[in-house]
Amino acid sequence: MKEDKYQIKIENVTKGFQINTERNETIKQTFLNLFKPNSYKNFKALDNINVKIQEGDFIGIVGRNGSGKSTLLKIVSGIYSPDVGSIDVRGSIVPFLELGVGFNPELTARENIFLNGTILGLTRAAIKEKFDKIVAFAQINDFIDTPVKNFSSGMYVRLAFAIAIEVQSDIYILDEVLAVGDLAFQQKCIAALNKLIAQKKTVIYVSHDLESIKEYCNRVLYMEKGKVIMDGRPREVVDKFISDMHLD
Amino acid sequence: MFIFLERQKRDLLYELIRSSFKLRYNDSILGFIWVILKPLLNFLVLYIIFSNFKADLGTGVDTFQIYLLTGIIFYGYFSESLLTGMNSLLGMAHIILKVKFPKELAVMSSQGLALINFLITFTILIIVSLFNNISPNLLSIVYLLYQIFLLSVFCYSLTIWFSVLTIRFRDLRNIFEILLQLGFYLSPIFYSVDFIPESYRGIYMLNPITIIMQSARTALISGNIINLKSSAILLLVSILMIVVGSRFFKKQVQKVTEYY
Numbered sequence: 384m385k386e387d388k389y390q391i392k393i394e395n396v397t398k399g400f401q402i403n404t405e406r407n408e409t410i411k412q413t414f415l416n417l418f419k420p421n422s423y424k425n426f427k428a429l430d431n432i433n434v435k436i437q438e439g440d441f442i443g444i445v446g447r448n449g450s451g452k453s454t455l456l457k458i459v460s461g462i463y464s465p466d467v468g469s470i471d472v473r474g475s476i477v478p479f480l481e482l483g484v485g486f487n488p489e490l491t492a493r494e495n496i497f498l499n500g501t502i503l504g505l506t507r508a509a510i511k512e513k514f515d516k517i518v519a520f521a522q523i524n525d526f527i528d529t530p531v532k533n534f535s536s537g538m539y540v541r542l543a544f545a546i547a548i549e550v551q552s553d554i555y556i557l558d559e560v561l562a563v564g565d566l567a568f569q570q571k572c573i574a575a576l577n578k579l580i581a582q583k584k585t586v587i588y589v590s591h592d593l594e595s596i597k598e599y600c601n602r603v604l605y606m607e608k609g610k611v612i613m614d615g616r617p618r619e620v621v622d623k624f625i626s627d628m629h630l631d
Numbered sequence: 632m633f634i635f636l637e638r639q640k641r642d643l644l645y646e647l648i649r650s651s652f653k654l655r656y657n658d659s660i661l662g663f664i665w666v667i668l669k670p671l672l673n674f675l676v677l678y679i680i681f682s683n684f685k686a687d688l689g690t691g692v693d694t695f696q697i698y699l700l701t702g703i704i705f706y707g708y709f710s711e712s713l714l715t716g717m718n719s720l721l722g723m724a725h726i727i728l729k730v731k732f733p734k735e736l737a738v739m740s741s742q743g744l745a746l747i748n749f750l751i752t753f754t755i756l757i758i759v760s761l762f763n764n765i766s767p768n769l770l771s772i773v774y775l776l777y778q779i780f781l782l783s784v785f786c787y788s789l790t791i792w793f794s795v796l797t798i799r800f801r802d803l804r805n806i807f808e809i810l811l812q813l814g815f816y817l818s819p820i821f822y823s824v825d826f827i828p829e830s831y832r833g834i835y836m837l838n839p840i841t842i843i844m845q846s847a848r849t850a851l852i853s854g855n856i857i858n859l860k861s862s863a864i865l866l867l868v869s870i871l872m873i874v875v876g877s878r879f880f881k882k883q884v885q886k887v888t889e890y891y
Contacts, residue, residue: 400889409802461731464885476731484729489657490650498650501643502726508642 390554390585391436391459395468398429398454428454429465430609438553439583443596443617445624446606452589455606456556459587474553474585477503481558483543488532492523495531496546503550513549520545520571541568548575554585593621640733647740652747666748667755670707674700681821689823694852697763700756701848702820708749709786709840710811715741716790717797717804720884724891734884735877738794742787753779760851771850778847781866785839788872791880798887819844839865 401424429451436442444452457463458470460478485502486495496517500510510517518524521542523534531539576599579586590596596603596617603620605613613620636644656662677699681688685695715722719741726732767775797803818840819826827835835841842865846858 410800411802413800462728463888478730481729485726487650487654489654494650494653498646501639501646502730502732504639506639506642507645 388437389435389471390438390440390473391434392471393432393434393436393455393459393468394470396429396432396455396458396465396470397427397467398458398463398465399425399427401425427609429458432468432609432611434604434611434614436585436587438585440602441580441586441588441600443600443603443620444587444589444606445593445596445603445621447628450606451609452606453558454609456558456587456589460556472554475504476554476556477547477550477552478556479547479558482540482547486531486539486543489530491528491530492518492521492534492542493527495542499543499546500549503547504552505550517542517545517549520548537565537568544568544572544575552584554587555579556587558589559591593625597621640736643733644736644740644743647736648743648747651740651744655744663751666751670700670704670752671755673707674703677703677821687826688821689825690821691823691852694763694765697756697760697765697852698823698848699821700759701851702818702844704749704752704756705782705844705847706815706818706820706840707752708745709782710814711748712742712745712783712786713789713793713807713811714804715745716786717793717807719790720794720798721891728888728891735791735880738787738790738880742783742790745786746783749779765852766854767851768854771854771856774856775847775850778843778850778862781862781869782840782843784866784869784873785843788869788876791873791876795880795883795887798890814838814840836861 432451432455444455446452454463456478458465459472460476461472462478483495483499485499487498490498496514497507497510500513501507505513518527521538521544523538523542526534526538531542534542576586580599586599588596588600600617603613603615603617604611605620605624613623652663656665659665661668678696681699682695685692688695690698716738719737720727720734722741723732723734723737727734727737793803793807817835818838824832824835824841824845842858842861846856846862849855849857
Protein backbone atom coordinates (compact mmCIF):
# COMPACT_ATOMS: atom_id res chain seq x y z
CA MET A 384 0.00 0.00 0.00
CA LYS A 385 1.23 3.45 -0.82
CA GLU A 386 2.17 5.47 2.22
CA ASP A 387 -0.19 8.23 3.10
CA LYS A 388 1.62 11.54 2.65
CA TYR A 389 0.66 14.45 4.82
CA GLN A 390 2.03 16.81 7.41
CA ILE A 391 -1.08 17.26 9.49
CA LYS A 392 -4.00 14.87 9.50
CA ILE A 393 -7.17 15.83 11.32
CA GLU A 394 -9.57 12.92 11.43
CA ASN A 395 -13.19 13.06 12.62
CA VAL A 396 -12.29 15.66 15.19
CA THR A 397 -15.10 16.83 17.43
CA LYS A 398 -14.66 19.15 20.36
CA GLY A 399 -17.40 20.32 22.66
CA PHE A 400 -17.48 22.85 25.43
CA GLN A 401 -19.94 23.06 28.26
CA ILE A 402 -21.51 26.47 28.22
CA ASN A 403 -24.16 28.48 30.02
CA THR A 404 -24.00 26.17 32.93
CA GLU A 405 -23.37 26.13 36.60
CA ARG A 406 -20.04 24.42 36.46
CA ASN A 407 -19.17 22.33 39.48
CA GLU A 408 -16.17 24.37 40.41
CA THR A 409 -16.40 23.78 44.10
CA ILE A 410 -16.67 20.55 46.00
CA LYS A 411 -19.91 21.70 47.58
CA GLN A 412 -21.52 22.21 44.21
CA THR A 413 -20.29 18.86 43.02
CA PHE A 414 -21.97 17.14 45.94
CA LEU A 415 -25.13 19.20 45.70
CA ASN A 416 -25.43 18.47 42.02
CA LEU A 417 -24.52 14.84 42.33
CA PHE A 418 -28.07 13.64 41.88
CA LYS A 419 -29.31 16.45 39.73
CA PRO A 420 -29.54 15.82 36.03
CA ASN A 421 -26.81 17.63 34.18
CA SER A 422 -28.08 21.07 33.42
CA TYR A 423 -25.39 22.11 31.01
CA LYS A 424 -25.57 22.35 27.30
CA ASN A 425 -22.85 20.90 25.18
CA PHE A 426 -21.74 23.39 22.57
CA LYS A 427 -19.96 21.80 19.66
CA ALA A 428 -17.09 24.08 18.75
CA LEU A 429 -15.84 21.58 16.20
CA ASP A 430 -18.07 19.04 14.55
CA ASN A 431 -16.47 16.12 12.76
CA ILE A 432 -13.60 17.89 11.04
CA ASN A 433 -11.57 16.02 8.45
CA VAL A 434 -8.64 17.82 6.92
CA LYS A 435 -5.33 16.70 5.54
CA ILE A 436 -2.62 19.27 5.12
CA GLN A 437 0.40 18.62 2.93
CA GLU A 438 3.93 19.79 3.42
CA GLY A 439 4.41 23.27 2.01
CA ASP A 440 0.72 24.13 2.09
CA PHE A 441 -0.18 27.69 2.94
CA ILE A 442 -3.67 27.20 4.27
CA GLY A 443 -6.02 30.02 5.02
CA ILE A 444 -9.00 29.68 7.30
CA VAL A 445 -11.95 32.06 7.04
CA GLY A 446 -15.17 32.14 8.98
CA ARG A 447 -17.25 34.27 11.26
CA ASN A 448 -16.38 34.87 14.88
CA GLY A 449 -17.17 31.74 16.84
CA SER A 450 -17.09 29.44 13.85
CA GLY A 451 -14.38 27.27 15.43
CA LYS A 452 -11.24 28.63 13.80
CA SER A 453 -9.34 29.27 16.99
CA THR A 454 -10.45 26.01 18.56
CA LEU A 455 -9.16 24.17 15.51
CA LEU A 456 -5.81 25.95 15.76
CA LYS A 457 -5.60 25.15 19.45
CA ILE A 458 -6.24 21.51 18.75
CA VAL A 459 -3.59 21.42 16.04
CA SER A 460 -1.17 23.17 18.42
CA GLY A 461 -1.82 20.58 21.10
CA ILE A 462 -3.34 22.99 23.62
CA TYR A 463 -6.71 21.24 23.63
CA SER A 464 -7.22 17.60 22.97
CA PRO A 465 -10.23 16.52 20.89
CA ASP A 466 -13.22 14.75 22.47
CA VAL A 467 -13.53 12.44 19.51
CA GLY A 468 -11.25 11.74 16.60
CA SER A 469 -7.52 11.98 16.20
CA ILE A 470 -4.91 14.41 15.12
CA ASP A 471 -1.52 13.50 13.76
CA VAL A 472 1.15 16.13 13.28
CA ARG A 473 4.47 15.32 11.65
CA GLY A 474 7.03 17.91 12.59
CA SER A 475 7.36 20.78 15.01
CA ILE A 476 4.91 23.63 15.41
CA VAL A 477 5.29 27.28 16.32
CA PRO A 478 1.93 28.66 17.29
CA PHE A 479 1.60 32.39 16.84
CA LEU A 480 -1.85 32.19 18.35
CA GLU A 481 -0.86 35.11 20.38
CA LEU A 482 2.37 37.00 20.18
CA GLY A 483 4.47 37.39 23.28
CA VAL A 484 3.21 34.45 25.29
CA GLY A 485 4.55 34.68 28.82
CA PHE A 486 5.64 38.30 28.36
CA ASN A 487 5.61 40.02 31.65
CA PRO A 488 5.30 43.81 31.67
CA GLU A 489 7.53 44.14 34.70
CA LEU A 490 10.43 42.32 33.08
CA THR A 491 12.90 43.99 30.76
CA ALA A 492 13.02 43.31 27.05
CA ARG A 493 16.13 41.20 27.55
CA GLU A 494 14.47 39.05 30.20
CA ASN A 495 11.32 38.70 28.15
CA ILE A 496 13.32 37.56 25.13
CA PHE A 497 14.79 34.73 27.15
CA LEU A 498 11.53 33.84 28.85
CA ASN A 499 9.38 33.93 25.72
CA GLY A 500 12.10 32.28 23.62
CA THR A 501 12.37 29.30 25.95
CA ILE A 502 8.59 29.02 26.13
CA LEU A 503 8.54 28.80 22.33
CA GLY A 504 11.07 25.98 22.47
CA LEU A 505 14.47 27.62 22.04
CA THR A 506 17.44 26.81 24.23
CA ARG A 507 19.20 29.60 26.05
CA ALA A 508 22.26 29.07 23.89
CA ALA A 509 20.18 29.51 20.74
CA ILE A 510 18.65 32.70 22.11
CA LYS A 511 22.05 34.16 22.95
CA GLU A 512 23.12 33.47 19.40
CA LYS A 513 20.04 35.12 17.88
CA PHE A 514 19.82 37.89 20.44
CA ASP A 515 21.29 40.68 18.31
CA LYS A 516 19.17 39.69 15.36
CA ILE A 517 16.00 39.79 17.44
CA VAL A 518 16.86 43.19 18.88
CA ALA A 519 17.65 44.56 15.43
CA PHE A 520 14.44 43.21 13.89
CA ALA A 521 12.37 44.67 16.70
CA GLN A 522 14.26 47.99 16.54
CA ILE A 523 14.58 48.33 20.28
CA ASN A 524 18.36 48.78 20.60
CA ASP A 525 18.13 51.53 23.18
CA PHE A 526 15.51 49.85 25.29
CA ILE A 527 16.92 46.39 25.88
CA ASP A 528 16.98 46.83 29.63
CA THR A 529 13.73 48.75 29.91
CA PRO A 530 10.71 46.96 31.39
CA VAL A 531 8.31 46.29 28.56
CA LYS A 532 5.48 47.97 30.43
CA ASN A 533 7.09 51.20 29.26
CA PHE A 534 7.03 50.08 25.64
CA SER A 535 4.60 51.44 23.10
CA SER A 536 2.21 48.79 21.84
CA GLY A 537 4.05 48.83 18.53
CA MET A 538 7.40 48.10 20.15
CA TYR A 539 5.82 45.38 22.21
CA VAL A 540 4.41 43.59 19.20
CA ARG A 541 7.59 44.04 17.17
CA LEU A 542 9.60 42.42 19.94
CA ALA A 543 7.18 39.53 20.24
CA PHE A 544 7.14 38.93 16.50
CA ALA A 545 10.92 39.18 16.26
CA ILE A 546 11.33 36.39 18.80
CA ALA A 547 8.72 34.11 17.29
CA ILE A 548 10.09 34.42 13.77
CA GLU A 549 13.49 33.21 14.99
CA VAL A 550 12.04 29.89 16.10
CA GLN A 551 12.76 27.34 13.41
CA SER A 552 9.89 25.01 12.83
CA ASP A 553 8.18 22.88 10.22
CA ILE A 554 4.71 24.27 10.77
CA TYR A 555 3.69 27.81 11.59
CA ILE A 556 0.30 28.75 12.90
CA LEU A 557 -0.52 32.41 12.44
CA ASP A 558 -3.62 33.89 14.01
CA GLU A 559 -4.25 37.50 13.05
CA VAL A 560 -0.62 38.43 13.43
CA LEU A 561 -0.64 40.98 10.65
CA ALA A 562 -3.42 42.99 12.20
CA VAL A 563 -0.99 44.92 14.33
CA GLY A 564 1.91 47.25 13.89
CA ASP A 565 2.57 50.19 11.62
CA LEU A 566 3.12 50.04 7.89
CA ALA A 567 6.88 49.54 8.09
CA PHE A 568 6.43 46.67 10.48
CA GLN A 569 3.71 45.10 8.38
CA GLN A 570 6.08 45.10 5.46
CA LYS A 571 8.64 43.30 7.58
CA CYS A 572 6.04 40.73 8.46
CA ILE A 573 5.16 40.29 4.82
CA ALA A 574 8.84 39.75 4.04
CA ALA A 575 8.96 37.16 6.79
CA LEU A 576 5.88 35.45 5.37
CA ASN A 577 7.42 35.34 1.91
CA LYS A 578 10.49 33.76 3.39
CA LEU A 579 8.34 31.02 4.92
CA ILE A 580 6.78 30.40 1.52
CA ALA A 581 10.19 30.27 -0.14
CA GLN A 582 11.36 27.75 2.43
CA LYS A 583 8.30 25.60 1.67
CA LYS A 584 7.14 25.68 5.28
CA THR A 585 3.64 24.61 6.13
CA VAL A 586 1.59 27.55 7.32
CA ILE A 587 -1.91 27.77 8.73
CA TYR A 588 -3.12 31.32 8.52
CA VAL A 589 -6.23 32.79 10.07
CA SER A 590 -7.11 36.35 9.21
CA HIS A 591 -9.99 38.68 8.59
CA ASP A 592 -7.80 40.40 6.04
CA LEU A 593 -9.22 38.56 3.03
CA GLU A 594 -6.88 40.23 0.57
CA SER A 595 -3.83 38.77 2.27
CA ILE A 596 -5.51 35.37 2.30
CA LYS A 597 -6.07 35.52 -1.42
CA GLU A 598 -2.52 36.63 -1.95
CA TYR A 599 -0.61 34.04 0.08
CA CYS A 600 -2.71 30.95 0.46
CA ASN A 601 -2.86 28.07 -1.97
CA ARG A 602 -5.89 26.61 -0.26
CA VAL A 603 -8.60 28.02 1.97
CA LEU A 604 -10.99 26.42 4.44
CA TYR A 605 -14.31 28.10 5.14
CA MET A 606 -15.67 27.26 8.58
CA GLU A 607 -19.20 27.72 9.82
CA LYS A 608 -20.67 26.45 13.10
CA GLY A 609 -17.79 24.09 13.76
CA LYS A 610 -17.81 22.51 10.32
CA VAL A 611 -15.63 22.97 7.29
CA ILE A 612 -18.27 23.87 4.73
CA MET A 613 -15.93 24.66 1.88
CA ASP A 614 -12.38 23.72 1.05
CA GLY A 615 -10.77 24.90 -2.12
CA ARG A 616 -9.00 27.61 -4.06
CA PRO A 617 -8.57 30.93 -2.30
CA ARG A 618 -10.50 33.09 -4.77
CA GLU A 619 -13.60 30.90 -4.90
CA VAL A 620 -13.77 30.29 -1.15
CA VAL A 621 -13.17 33.91 -0.23
CA ASP A 622 -15.78 35.10 -2.76
CA LYS A 623 -18.33 32.66 -1.35
CA PHE A 624 -17.52 33.84 2.16
CA ILE A 625 -17.94 37.49 1.17
CA SER A 626 -21.27 36.85 -0.54
CA ASP A 627 -22.52 34.92 2.51
CA MET A 628 -21.56 37.81 4.74
CA HIS A 629 -23.46 40.24 2.53
CA LEU A 630 -26.60 38.11 2.68
CA ASP A 631 -26.91 38.73 6.39
CA MET B 632 13.21 15.32 38.68
CA PHE B 633 15.22 18.20 37.37
CA ILE B 634 18.20 16.13 36.20
CA PHE B 635 16.02 13.97 33.97
CA LEU B 636 14.96 16.94 31.90
CA GLU B 637 16.30 17.53 28.45
CA ARG B 638 18.34 20.61 27.73
CA GLN B 639 15.62 22.83 26.36
CA LYS B 640 13.22 22.11 29.21
CA ARG B 641 15.94 22.77 31.74
CA ASP B 642 16.53 26.16 30.15
CA LEU B 643 12.82 26.87 30.23
CA LEU B 644 12.61 25.86 33.89
CA TYR B 645 15.55 28.12 34.65
CA GLU B 646 13.86 31.09 32.98
CA LEU B 647 10.54 30.43 34.71
CA ILE B 648 12.15 30.32 38.15
CA ARG B 649 14.36 33.29 37.46
CA SER B 650 11.55 35.51 36.28
CA SER B 651 9.16 34.53 39.04
CA PHE B 652 11.86 35.09 41.65
CA LYS B 653 12.48 38.53 40.26
CA LEU B 654 8.80 39.37 39.96
CA ARG B 655 7.86 38.35 43.44
CA TYR B 656 9.98 41.02 45.06
CA ASN B 657 10.16 43.39 42.14
CA ASP B 658 8.60 46.56 43.40
CA SER B 659 9.12 46.14 47.10
CA ILE B 660 11.74 48.26 48.80
CA LEU B 661 13.20 45.48 50.90
CA GLY B 662 13.12 43.14 47.94
CA PHE B 663 14.18 39.63 48.62
CA ILE B 664 15.04 40.42 52.24
CA TRP B 665 11.39 39.55 52.80
CA VAL B 666 12.33 35.93 52.22
CA ILE B 667 14.34 36.12 55.44
CA LEU B 668 12.22 38.63 57.28
CA LYS B 669 9.01 36.64 57.24
CA PRO B 670 10.30 33.54 59.07
CA LEU B 671 12.39 35.70 61.39
CA LEU B 672 9.41 37.76 62.51
CA ASN B 673 7.44 34.59 62.93
CA PHE B 674 10.32 33.26 64.99
CA LEU B 675 10.45 36.38 67.13
CA VAL B 676 6.76 36.21 68.04
CA LEU B 677 6.88 32.55 68.98
CA TYR B 678 10.17 32.97 70.79
CA ILE B 679 8.82 35.75 72.97
CA ILE B 680 5.75 33.74 73.83
CA PHE B 681 7.27 30.34 74.39
CA SER B 682 10.72 31.03 75.79
CA ASN B 683 9.08 31.37 79.20
CA PHE B 684 7.83 27.82 79.03
CA LYS B 685 10.77 26.30 77.24
CA ALA B 686 11.62 24.10 80.21
CA ASP B 687 8.19 22.45 79.97
CA LEU B 688 8.11 21.92 76.23
CA GLY B 689 10.83 19.30 76.11
CA THR B 690 12.73 21.21 73.45
CA GLY B 691 16.01 21.66 75.27
CA VAL B 692 16.53 24.88 77.16
CA ASP B 693 19.86 26.07 75.78
CA THR B 694 19.11 25.35 72.18
CA PHE B 695 15.46 26.42 72.13
CA GLN B 696 16.14 29.19 69.60
CA ILE B 697 17.73 26.73 67.14
CA TYR B 698 14.97 24.25 67.79
CA LEU B 699 12.28 26.78 67.07
CA LEU B 700 13.97 28.36 64.05
CA THR B 701 14.54 24.99 62.40
CA GLY B 702 10.89 24.10 62.90
CA ILE B 703 9.67 27.39 61.47
CA ILE B 704 11.75 27.35 58.33
CA PHE B 705 11.07 23.68 57.61
CA TYR B 706 7.36 24.19 58.04
CA GLY B 707 7.56 27.41 56.04
CA TYR B 708 9.14 25.50 53.17
CA PHE B 709 6.49 22.79 53.31
CA SER B 710 3.62 25.23 53.35
CA GLU B 711 4.97 27.55 50.65
CA SER B 712 5.86 24.64 48.44
CA LEU B 713 2.40 23.15 48.76
CA LEU B 714 0.40 26.35 48.33
CA THR B 715 2.37 27.72 45.39
CA GLY B 716 2.56 24.24 43.90
CA MET B 717 -1.19 23.73 43.86
CA ASN B 718 -1.67 27.15 42.30
CA SER B 719 1.10 26.68 39.78
CA LEU B 720 -1.00 25.45 36.85
CA LEU B 721 -3.67 28.06 37.43
CA GLY B 722 -1.05 30.75 37.75
CA MET B 723 0.40 29.89 34.35
CA ALA B 724 -2.94 29.75 32.56
CA HIS B 725 -1.84 32.68 30.38
CA ILE B 726 0.91 30.47 28.96
CA ILE B 727 -0.79 27.08 29.06
CA LEU B 728 -3.79 28.28 27.04
CA LYS B 729 -1.62 29.86 24.35
CA VAL B 730 1.15 27.43 23.51
CA LYS B 731 1.88 23.79 23.90
CA PHE B 732 3.73 23.87 27.14
CA PRO B 733 5.32 21.09 29.19
CA LYS B 734 2.96 21.57 32.10
CA GLU B 735 4.97 19.64 34.65
CA LEU B 736 7.44 22.53 34.42
CA ALA B 737 4.84 24.85 35.92
CA VAL B 738 4.75 22.63 38.98
CA MET B 739 8.52 22.17 39.04
CA SER B 740 9.22 25.88 38.80
CA SER B 741 7.01 26.60 41.80
CA GLN B 742 8.85 23.91 43.74
CA GLY B 743 12.21 25.25 42.60
CA LEU B 744 11.35 28.73 43.75
CA ALA B 745 10.16 27.46 47.13
CA LEU B 746 13.41 25.51 47.49
CA ILE B 747 15.50 28.58 46.70
CA ASN B 748 13.61 30.63 49.27
CA PHE B 749 14.11 27.85 51.76
CA LEU B 750 17.85 27.66 51.10
CA ILE B 751 18.16 31.39 51.72
CA THR B 752 16.52 31.08 55.11
CA PHE B 753 18.50 27.92 55.74
CA THR B 754 21.79 29.81 55.45
CA ILE B 755 20.48 32.16 58.13
CA LEU B 756 19.83 29.14 60.32
CA ILE B 757 23.38 27.92 59.72
CA ILE B 758 24.81 31.33 60.62
CA VAL B 759 22.74 31.49 63.80
CA SER B 760 23.80 27.93 64.62
CA LEU B 761 27.47 28.93 64.60
CA PHE B 762 26.86 31.11 67.63
CA ASN B 763 25.10 28.42 69.58
CA ASN B 764 26.31 25.49 71.52
CA ILE B 765 25.33 22.63 69.24
CA SER B 766 27.25 19.56 68.21
CA PRO B 767 26.55 18.27 64.71
CA ASN B 768 29.08 16.07 62.96
CA LEU B 769 29.83 15.41 59.32
CA LEU B 770 27.55 12.40 59.10
CA SER B 771 24.65 14.16 60.79
CA ILE B 772 25.00 17.14 58.43
CA VAL B 773 24.74 14.76 55.50
CA TYR B 774 21.64 13.35 57.18
CA LEU B 775 20.25 16.86 57.62
CA LEU B 776 20.69 17.49 53.89
CA TYR B 777 19.04 14.16 53.18
CA GLN B 778 16.02 15.31 55.23
CA ILE B 779 15.80 18.49 53.15
CA PHE B 780 15.88 16.35 50.04
CA LEU B 781 13.20 14.11 51.53
CA LEU B 782 10.99 17.08 52.33
CA SER B 783 11.36 18.36 48.74
CA VAL B 784 10.44 14.97 47.31
CA PHE B 785 7.48 14.73 49.66
CA CYS B 786 6.23 18.19 48.66
CA TYR B 787 6.52 17.34 44.98
CA SER B 788 4.67 14.08 45.50
CA LEU B 789 1.72 16.08 46.85
CA THR B 790 1.74 19.02 44.45
CA ILE B 791 1.82 16.84 41.37
CA TRP B 792 -1.65 15.63 42.42
CA PHE B 793 -3.10 18.78 43.85
CA SER B 794 -1.97 21.13 41.08
CA VAL B 795 -4.33 19.29 38.71
CA LEU B 796 -7.13 18.80 41.23
CA THR B 797 -7.12 22.48 42.18
CA ILE B 798 -8.05 23.46 38.63
CA ARG B 799 -11.15 21.34 38.94
CA PHE B 800 -11.94 22.15 42.58
CA ARG B 801 -10.90 25.65 43.50
CA ASP B 802 -11.90 25.13 47.14
CA LEU B 803 -8.83 23.03 47.71
CA ARG B 804 -6.79 26.19 48.05
CA ASN B 805 -8.84 27.41 50.99
CA ILE B 806 -9.04 23.98 52.51
CA PHE B 807 -5.27 23.64 52.41
CA GLU B 808 -4.71 27.06 53.89
CA ILE B 809 -6.71 25.98 56.92
CA LEU B 810 -5.11 22.54 57.06
CA LEU B 811 -1.66 24.10 56.96
CA GLN B 812 -2.58 26.40 59.82
CA LEU B 813 -3.77 23.41 61.82
CA GLY B 814 -0.69 21.48 60.81
CA PHE B 815 1.49 24.18 62.33
CA TYR B 816 0.20 23.21 65.77
CA LEU B 817 0.14 19.50 64.99
CA SER B 818 3.83 19.50 64.13
CA PRO B 819 6.60 19.77 66.71
CA ILE B 820 7.62 23.34 65.91
CA PHE B 821 7.68 25.02 69.31
CA TYR B 822 7.26 21.92 71.44
CA SER B 823 8.86 18.53 71.43
CA VAL B 824 7.44 15.15 70.53
CA ASP B 825 7.93 14.17 74.18
CA PHE B 826 5.31 16.74 75.04
CA ILE B 827 2.67 14.56 73.36
CA PRO B 828 1.03 12.00 75.71
CA GLU B 829 2.38 8.51 75.21
CA SER B 830 -0.97 7.09 74.09
CA TYR B 831 -1.26 9.49 71.15
CA ARG B 832 2.32 9.32 70.05
CA GLY B 833 1.78 6.46 67.61
CA ILE B 834 -0.70 8.54 65.63
CA TYR B 835 1.30 11.69 66.09
CA MET B 836 4.38 10.16 64.50
CA LEU B 837 2.45 9.34 61.34
CA ASN B 838 2.76 12.99 60.34
CA PRO B 839 5.56 13.03 57.74
CA ILE B 840 6.47 16.58 58.70
CA THR B 841 7.04 15.43 62.27
CA ILE B 842 9.41 12.73 61.11
CA ILE B 843 11.38 15.08 58.89
CA MET B 844 11.48 17.95 61.37
CA GLN B 845 12.50 15.77 64.27
CA SER B 846 15.24 14.01 62.29
CA ALA B 847 16.66 17.21 60.83
CA ARG B 848 16.67 18.97 64.16
CA THR B 849 18.25 16.15 66.10
CA ALA B 850 20.93 15.86 63.42
CA LEU B 851 21.68 19.57 63.63
CA ILE B 852 21.55 20.03 67.39
CA SER B 853 22.89 16.85 68.89
CA GLY B 854 24.46 15.12 65.91
CA ASN B 855 22.33 12.00 66.36
CA ILE B 856 20.71 10.15 63.51
CA ILE B 857 17.15 9.09 64.25
CA ASN B 858 14.09 7.91 62.32
CA LEU B 859 16.23 6.15 59.72
CA LYS B 860 13.58 3.56 59.01
CA SER B 861 10.57 5.86 58.91
CA SER B 862 12.48 8.31 56.67
CA ALA B 863 13.26 5.51 54.26
CA ILE B 864 9.61 4.43 54.18
CA LEU B 865 8.52 8.03 53.64
CA LEU B 866 10.96 8.38 50.75
CA LEU B 867 9.67 5.21 49.12
CA VAL B 868 6.04 6.23 49.55
CA SER B 869 6.77 9.68 48.12
CA ILE B 870 8.58 8.26 45.11
CA LEU B 871 5.70 5.88 44.52
CA MET B 872 3.28 8.79 44.73
CA ILE B 873 5.37 10.71 42.21
CA VAL B 874 5.45 7.79 39.79
CA VAL B 875 1.70 7.21 39.99
CA GLY B 876 1.08 10.97 40.22
CA SER B 877 3.03 11.65 37.04
CA ARG B 878 0.78 9.29 35.14
CA PHE B 879 -2.30 10.87 36.67
CA PHE B 880 -0.92 14.30 35.86
CA LYS B 881 -0.17 13.43 32.26
CA LYS B 882 -3.59 11.93 31.73
CA GLN B 883 -5.64 14.60 33.45
CA VAL B 884 -3.75 17.80 32.78
CA GLN B 885 -4.86 17.95 29.16
CA LYS B 886 -8.48 17.28 30.06
CA VAL B 887 -8.73 20.15 32.50
CA THR B 888 -7.60 22.77 29.99
CA GLU B 889 -11.14 24.04 29.58
CA TYR B 890 -11.64 24.52 33.32
CA TYR B 891 -9.14 27.35 33.58
